[in-house]
Amino acid sequence: MIKAIFKGLIVATAILGGSAVAAQAAPLQLDSDIFVERQKRSEDGSVSVILAEPKTVVPGDSLVFVVKYKNVGAEAASDFAVTNPMPKAVRYAGSANGLELASVDGGKTYGFLSALKVKNADGTDRAASYADVTHIKWNLKQILAPGQGGKLVFRGVVK
Numbered sequence: 001m002i003k004a005i006f007k008g009l010i011v012a013t014a015i016l017g018g019s020a021v022a023a024q025a026a027p028l029q030l031d032s033d034i035f036v037e038r039q040k041r042s043e044d045g046s047v048s049v050i051l052a053e054p055k056t057v058v059p060g061d062s063l064v065f066v067v068k069y070k071n072v073g074a075e076a077a078s079d080f081a082v083t084n085p086m087p088k089a090v091r092y093a094g095s096a097n098g099l100e101l102a103s104v105d106g107g108k109t110y111g112f113l114s115a116l117k118v119k120n121a122d123g124t125d126r127a128a129s130y131a132d133v134t135h136i137k138w139n140l141k142q143i144l145a146p147g148q149g150g151k152l153v154f155r156g157v158v159k
Helices: 002-007
Strands: 011-016 019-022 028-041 047-052 062-071 077-085 090-095 101-103 117-119 125-127 135-144 149-158
Touching (some): 135 149
Antiparallel strands (some): 011 019, 062 149
16 A cells, blocks of 8 residues: 555656657656565574565655666667655665755755745745655666666655
8 A cells, every 4th residue: 555655646747849848748767666665583693684565654664665667669869857756755865876965845846955935934944854845856867778767766755
């Protein structure tokens, strides 16, 4: 059930020939997986962290989101963006590469999290934090030949 909830949260756009195209019309295929980190104790008593299917999650559980993209078209694709809204029940906790842009205003504007500000209740500004992130986006400038792909990994914590 958790996978079904998050599976529809991935949105992609591709800029082909100078115009933005929704993922459904572009030759870019997206697939996503979600894992929960669990501790596993070995017979020798050592503990390791494994990624498991998130059958049940509780507040504080660490999640790992993996978004795979692939050019399924007959021609090269380039200059595309992959955007992911953060589920309301999950606090953003960073990405594997640190190249993502964040939004703290519902996806209206994006920037590096370290440069973003949010308004306090009293009208003053403060630095944005992971807890403020509503969307994340990667602008991928690489050229993907037909059949080529890659993956993006980010983390979250169940609220």
